[in-house]
Amino acid sequence: MRLRKLASLEVSSIGMGSAGTFDVHKEEDIAVRRQIMDQCLTKGVTFIDTSPMYGRAEEVLGDTIDGRQDKFQLATKVWCSGKETGRAQIAQSFKLLKTNYIHVLQIHNLVDWETHLPYLEQLKAEGRIGLIGITYGYPDMFPEMMKIMKTGRVNTIQISYNVKDRAVQEKVLPLAEELGIGVIVMRPTGKGSLATGLKGQPDLTPLKEYGIETWGQAALAWLLADSRVSVPIPATTKPSRIIENALPGEIPVLPQELREYIEKETERCS
Numbered sequence: 119m120r121l122r123k124l125a126s127l128e129v130s131s132i133g134m135g136s137a138g139t140f141d142v143h144k145e146e147d148i149a150v151r152r153q154i155m156d157q158c159l160t161k162g163v164t165f166i167d168t169s170p171m172y173g174r175a176e177e178v179l180g181d182t183i184d185g186r187q188d189k190f191q192l193a194t195k196v197w198c199s200g201k202e203t204g205r206a207q208i209a210q211s212f213k214l215l216k217t218n219y220i221h222v223l224q225i226h227n228l229v230d231w232e233t234h235l236p237y238l239e240q241l242k243a244e245g246r247i248g249l250i251g252i253t254y255g256y257p258d259m260f261p262e263m264m265k266i267m268k269t270g271r272v273n274t275i276q277i278s279y280n281v282k283d284r285a286v287q288e289k290v291l292p293l294a295e296e297l298g299i300g301v302i303v304m305r306p307t308g309k310g311s312l313a314t315g316l317k318g319q320p321d322l323t324p325l326k327e328y329g330i331e332t333w334g335q336a337a338l339a340w341l342l343a344d345s346r347v348s349v350p351i352p353a354t355t356k357p358s359r360i361i362e363n364a365l366p367g368e369i370p371v372l373p374q375e376l377r378e379y380i381e382k383e384t385e386r387c388s
């Protein structure tokens with residue numbers, strides 16, 4: 119697995135998200151998540167994103183990597199309003215993830231960011247967290263997000279970006295590049311729709327020499343061919359998917375003409 123820079127941090131070039139996929143209760147479902155985390159370690163998929171918003175995800179993640187937290191780079195979020203509520207939620211994240219150190223602490227969907235930011239700065243100064251980040255929900259939040267980026271107080275942004283969702287290309291990604299802000303990519307497979315929701319069958323022929331065998335891999339390789347992207351974080355419920363999704367992080371970055379091919383082929387099959 120190649121590594122990439124997320125601001126000052128080195129992370130796996132493919133990570134994993136946990137929204138909707140780690141909110142499980144049954145022992146057999148938790149056992150599958152343990153297999154997913156085993157597979158992540160085997161393939162070097164070590165950057166893992168979660169949030170208190172995702173039900174039991176932080177707890178299940180903490181349990182399934184218990185004793186090997188130091189092998190991963192963990193990113194979570196604060197998602198609530200109010201100073202004391204925020205501090206309590208962050209304390210709970212450390213507890214559920216069973217760690218004394220969180221690599222990236224993000225303000226989820228910019229919720230009450232002015233209140234949380236000073237505390238995140240304090241945690242960073244104390245060496246409890248590595249980087250401070252923000253995430254957004256919808257493009258109407260771009261102006262506020264860019265305003266926060268320009269304060270110089272955040273190290274990472276988490277944005278929605280994929281071959282069919284390119285709104286960030288116009289202003290957000292150029293600003294991140296100018297300011298040296300790391301870019302975590304949510305919805306990298308369009309919630310799977312880029313791989314399984316196309317009407318037609320994309321032609322993989324020109325991508326095969328790179329080892330790409332599925333359109334999900336093509337979608338992730340398309341992202342990694344944008345040097346402004348630090349780490350896409352596809353989520354999954356399947357251990358085998360980790361092997362599939364890791365591949366674009368193992369092969370050389372695609373040349374521009376193949377990136378354009380993926381765009382055209384996705385369009386043709388949509």
Ligand SMILES: NC(=O)c1ccc[n+]([C@@H]2O[C@H](COP(=O)([O-])OP(=O)(O)OC[C@H]3O[C@@H](n4cnc5c(N)ncnc54)[C@H](OP(=O)(O)O)[C@@H]3O)[C@@H](O)[C@H]2O)c1
Nearest residue numbers: 135136137253304305306307308309310313334352353355
């Ligand atoms: N505002 C925010 O902060 C925010 C918002 C959205 C997301 N996020 C973060 O970003 C992460 C990723 O976003 P997401 O989960 O919405 O979108 P995603 O990763 O694009 O989609 C996940 C879905 O896609 C499927 N999938 C993954 N890889 C695939 C492949 N190669 N081929 C076919 N299907 C594939 C998975 O199904 P299988 O189970 O079948 O693999 C899963 O249902 C989240 O988990 C979360 O950590 C943050």
